Amino acid sequence: MxxxxxxxxxxxxxxxxxxxxxxxxxxxxxxxxxxxxxxxxxxxxxxxxxxxxxxxxxxxxxxxxxxxxxxxxxxxxxxxxxxxxxxxxxxxxxxxxxxxxxxxxxxxxxxxxxxxxxxxxxxxxxxxxxxxxxxxxxxxxxxxxxxxxxxxxxxxxxxxxxxxxxxxxxxxxxxxxxxxxxxxPAARIEDLLLTLPPNLIIPHPNPNVPPRPTLPLPQTHLSITLTPTWAQLYLHSSAVTTSKRGSKELVVEVRRTGTLEGTTKRIEEGLDDIQRRLVEWGGRVG
Known part of the structure; x- marks a missing residue:
């Protein structure tokens, strides 16, 4: 054709x-x-x-x-x-x-x-x-x-x-x-905090209430600082993803383990001890 x-x-x-x-x-x-x-x-x-x-x-x-x-x-x-x-x-x-x-x-x-x-x-x-x-x-x-x-x-x-x-x-x-x-390692632990029970960690805070030193803690306002031996959990007055984190205070300090998941488990145990009043706020868990 x-x-x-x-x-x-x-x-x-x-x-x-x-x-x-x-x-x-x-x-x-x-x-x-x-x-x-x-x-x-x-x-x-x-x-x-x-x-x-x-x-x-x-x-x-x-x-x-x-x-x-x-x-x-x-x-x-x-x-x-x-x-x-x-x-x-x-x-x-x-x-x-x-x-x-x-x-x-x-x-x-x-x-x-x-x-x-x-x-x-x-x-x-x-x-x-x-x-x-x-x-x-x-x-x-x-x-x-x-x-x-x-x-x-x-x-x-x-x-x-x-x-x-x-x-x-x-x-x-x-x-x-x-x-x-x-x-x-610190960022990985901060992400793993979201796997902890909701009575210890929540994903987002109430926008109308500033974070207070009480459980549960908003993951958005938490950060981890690592030393060769210890892992420190801090609560910030502002979300840590913003340019200004504001003031911060130590929540709990735990001894590191060989894995990041193990250290996160230690943090969970430390927060649970705080909730049961076995450890003071800002205390150390060996």
Whole structure:
């Protein structure tokens, strides 16, 4: 059959979903980058890391170009908008997760994603909410404590890789060592506090009542400080995920065990002793 005899394609009529998507991107109905589906944003950002898909004539060293593209994703593209930040961060997490897990101290556990902390589904629907509160919510809200440590590890690694390609004299800092000797174990225990009974730990405090030195304690206002021998549980006057933690006071100090789960169990026993008035508030449990 001659191709000239084919019927023309049917006309295109925008669907209701397409029109809604355009309105989400722009109040006047014009399409914008904010109206792109998440899978397209993910594909676009992945292509910026692919030298074959997006070739450049300005770089001759493949390793330097690879590192600078990752730096551009981390430092530049994440700042475009909320969706770009979330998608780019998810790509970076996938790239560095295996390295992060391989550096966990022997005998320690790790779960950088104990619950959904990316809000990607929320970002996809945020502009369709009545008040748009989800779209203005901080991208850091809802992150688990170890997820935040993992993101810090990514920032350190991306910076170190860039400095290495810029100068062979570049030396590694102490940031990575601090993460795996102090920050990761403490953050993991802080996440494990949510596994304790509700008479000891609750996920969120009553927003109308500031935290008081009494059980149960709000996990959002708790932090862990580790020494080689002891683990100290502190109660903060403000949520620890905010920039200002406010004042803090010691709740209980327990002797560390060989595992993070074991230390968390010791904290549970210490809080139970406080509840039964066997140990004073701020006391030590050996």
């Amino acid at each position: 001659n191709g000239d005899t084919f019927a023309p394609p049917p006309p295109y009529y925008p669907t209701a979903n397409t029109t809604l998507s355009h309105r989400r991107g722009d109040p006047h109905g014009r399409a914008s980058i904010n109206s792109l589906p998440l899978h397209l944003v993910h594909r676009i950002l992945l292509l910026t890391l692919d030298r074959r898909a997006t070739p450049s004539r300005f770089w001759s060293d493949p390793e330097e170009e690879r590192v600078r593209r990752i730096w551009g994703l981390f430092r530049g593209l994440r700042g475009v908008n909320r969706v770009f930040w979330l998608v780019a961060t998810s790509i970076l997490r996938a790239m560095y997760l295996e390295t992060f897990l391989s550096l966990i101290q022997r005998g320690f556990s790790s779960d950088p994603f104990p619950y959904d902390s990316s809000h990607l589904a929320e970002a996809d629907q945020s502009d369709s909410t009545e008040d748009g509160r989800a779209s203005t919510r901080s991208v850091y809200d809802g992150r688990a404590r170890e997820t935040a440590v993992f993101d810090r590890f990514i920032a350190i690694k991306v910076g170190e890789e860039l400095r290495k390609v810029e100068s062979e004299l570049s030396e590694e800092g102490e940031g990575e060592r601090e993460i795996f000797t102090r920050l990761q």
